[in-house]
Amino acid sequence: MTDHQFHDELTLAEQAEELGRRAMKLGLIPSFVVRHFPDSWQFYIPNETESEPLTPEEAYFQLKKLVESSK
Secondary structure, eight states: OOOOOOSSHHHHHHHHHHHHHHHHHTTSOSOOEEEEOSSOEEEEOOOSSOOSOBOHHHHHHHHHHHHHHTO
C-alpha cells in the first residue's frame, strides 16, 4: 500500500509544490520555482549540477525522498 496523496496530474503537481515548501522550511533546499502553464507545470530545484526543469512527477519523487531522508 502506498501513501501517495494524488489522483491525477494536477494533484500530483500540487503535492510536489507542497513538498517543495516543506523542504524549504526544513532547510533542505534554498529555493524552488514552479512555472504554471495552461497544460503543465515545471519545477526548478536549484543544485550545483542540474538546472533543467523537472516534471511534476520527477519533482514529487525527488522532493519526497529529500524530505523523508531528513527525518
